[in-house]
Amino acid sequence: MGLSSHRQIAVGILFETMSALIWVRTGLAGGFVPASFIFGDSLVDAGNNNYISTLSFGLTIYRMVSSLARQQGDSPTEECSSHGSCKISYNYNSVHNQLGCADRQLQEYHKRHDLKYWCSAAVKLPERALFSVTVGTNYLLDNYLPPIGSTARQRLLPPETFVGTMISRLRLQLLRLYMLGARKIVVANLGLIGCIPFQRDSNPSSGLSCVDFSNELAQLFNIQLRSLVAELNTSLKGSNFVYADVYHIVEDILQNYKSYGFENVHSSCCSMAGRFGGLVPCLSPSKVCSDRSKYIFWDAYHPTEAANIIIAKRLMDGDLDDIYPLNIRHLIDS
Numbered sequence: 001m002g003l004s005s006h007r008q009i010a011v012g013i014l015f016e017t018m019s020a021l022i023w024v025r026t027g028l029a030g031g032f033v034p035a036s037f038i039f040g041d042s043l044v045d046a047g048n049n050n051y052i053s054t055l056s057f058g059l060t061i062y063r064m065v066s067s068l069a070r071q072q073g074d075s076p077t078e079e080c081s082s083h084g085s086c087k088i089s090y091n092y093n094s095v096h097n098q099l100g101c102a103d104r105q106l107q108e109y110h111k112r113h114d115l116k117y118w119c120s121a122a123v124k125l126p127e128r129a130l131f132s133v134t135v136g137t138n139y140l141l142d143n144y145l146p147p148i149g150s151t152a153r154q155r156l157l158p159p160e161t162f163v164g165t166m167i168s169r170l171r172l173q174l175l176r177l178y179m180l181g182a183r184k185i186v187v188a189n190l191g192l193i194g195c196i197p198f199q200r201d202s203n204p205s206s207g208l209s210c211v212d213f214s215n216e217l218a219q220l221f222n223i224q225l226r227s228l229v230a231e232l233n234t235s236l237k238g239s240n241f242v243y244a245d246v247y248h249i250v251e252d253i254l255q256n257y258k259s260y261g262f263e264n265v266h267s268s269c270c271s272m273a274g275r276f277g278g279l280v281p282c283l284s285p286s287k288v289c290s291d292r293s294k295y296i297f298w299d300a301y302h303p304t305e306a307a308n309i310i311i312a313k314r315l316m317d318g319d320l321d322d323i324y325p326l327n328i329r330h331l332i333d334s
Helices: 003-010 061-070 099-114 137-143 150-156 159-179 197-202 212-235 246-255 305-317 328-333
Strands: 036-040 091-093 130-134 184-188 240-244 264-268 295-297
Touching: 130 159, 130 328, 137 159, 137 212, 159 184, 159 212, 184 328, 197 264, 212 240, 212 246, 240 328, 246 305, 295 305, 305 328
Parallel strands: 036 091, 036 130, 130 184, 184 240, 264 295
Antiparallel strands: none
8 A cells, every 4th residue: 555545544534625614703802713714634634533444643733723712702613524514614624735635625615615605794704714724744745755766756856846846836826715815824834744753764764863854855845935925925915824833843842842741752652563653554453652642743644632732822822933924813813
């Protein structure tokens, strides 16, 4: 079974383009968020694992952001499954987080917009809603950093060219989202993909260290992404694009993990094969650690809920080193 097939099993989502509804109403001073639309991969999936064989890794970053935003409001977060009814806003997660799948997520959003799926009171909903976009990780892992054949691909296509193509595609997707009415858009950068258990086990020569080349590739993408966010804020009237520096936050957690209460910085809590538990997805026969709150990584690819809570809090109320030019709370108020 190939890497993409493994990740189809690993990603805890209900179906390909839409997995759950997040409806956030908050009474924050000076701000109101009628809805939250989440585009991305399993790192921000809001679904559950009721109909697939993998084990859930808990609350994701934007689930926590939604929860933090609700703390001063009085309306609950509503969710729906494949058997439920969704009416206002969605989590448009894709199975692979390929950039092509991100296109399909936008098509699903556009379709519902064109069909006037929302109620009449929500005509201007996108302008006031919170949008988040988290793409790129799986695209790099599957197409430029696969366990087999990556060296040949990297010789044919320099990292700068590959990343430049990704940024160009993402620019078109963000422009399309803006044209569909989105104004408050959080764009997350790539985390330290060279530190996830999958990359550690795929590159045993790195020992206990992270895989430098993979992290350098992520940083190359992040530099261009930050420039893109600044460009869009300047060129698109009324837009509020925010650059979420997940790389910086996760790097701080990894370097100072003991101060955050973690004990294991290398391995996955749920593991079946590999020195770091990164060779096989987290399935029912896998061995699960006794206390997942002590681990930064839940499985081969995903952070634990404990790590996600830290990331979410810093995106919600962090300084300019964590999220630029506004944190999410200030974005809501804008």
